[in-house]
Amino acid sequence: MAEKERYRAKLKEAGLRHTLPRDRILALLDKKNAHYTPEEIFKKLRDRGFDVGLSTIYLNLHVLREHGIIQEFRDLHGNTRYDGWTEPHVHLVNLENGKIEDIPLGDLPELNLQEVVSAVEQKTGWKIKDFRIEFRGAPAKEE
Numbered sequence: 001m002a003e004k005e006r007y008r009a010k011l012k013e014a015g016l017r018h019t020l021p022r023d024r025i026l027a028l029l030d031k032k033n034a035h036y037t038p039e040e041i042f043k044k045l046r047d048r049g050f051d052v053g054l055s056t057i058y059l060n061l062h063v064l065r066e067h068g069i070i071q072e073f074r075d076l077h078g079n080t081r082y083d084g085w086t087e088p089h090v091h092l093v094n095l096e097n098g099k100i101e102d103i104p105l106g107d108l109p110e111l112n113l114q115e116v117v118s119a120v121e122q123k124t125g126w127k128i129k130d131f132r133i134e135f136r137g138a139p140a141k142e143e
């Protein structure tokens, strides 16, 4: 499916209208290692000639997050960032420079995360909707 149709289907599935700002935001965030702040999204879209206001970006990020289409998280400096990469992945956070890299779960030995989620649900009586795994560190130095 072409990217555009994929986003349209995704929005429809969530009961959301397909609008140009939503489409552009999803296209920007649905990439490996793309974890942008609202201001960065604003700047990137403007640089690409898309005339959009920062308040429109904020509003749409909020709606997309509320509907589970993108994820929101804080980086080491407390900045709110958004992630829309649809490939299941974990984050590798570099404590030296704050960079966040994506590692697809498919590149790792099979982890039975669903089993862990089920165990947490049984223990707490919660319904888990979402979770995130973040590894923090830095490249190992040669001695």
Ligand SMILES: [Zn+2]
Binding pocket: 033, 034, 035, 083, 085, 089, 090, 091, 101, 102
């Ligand atoms: Zn990510």
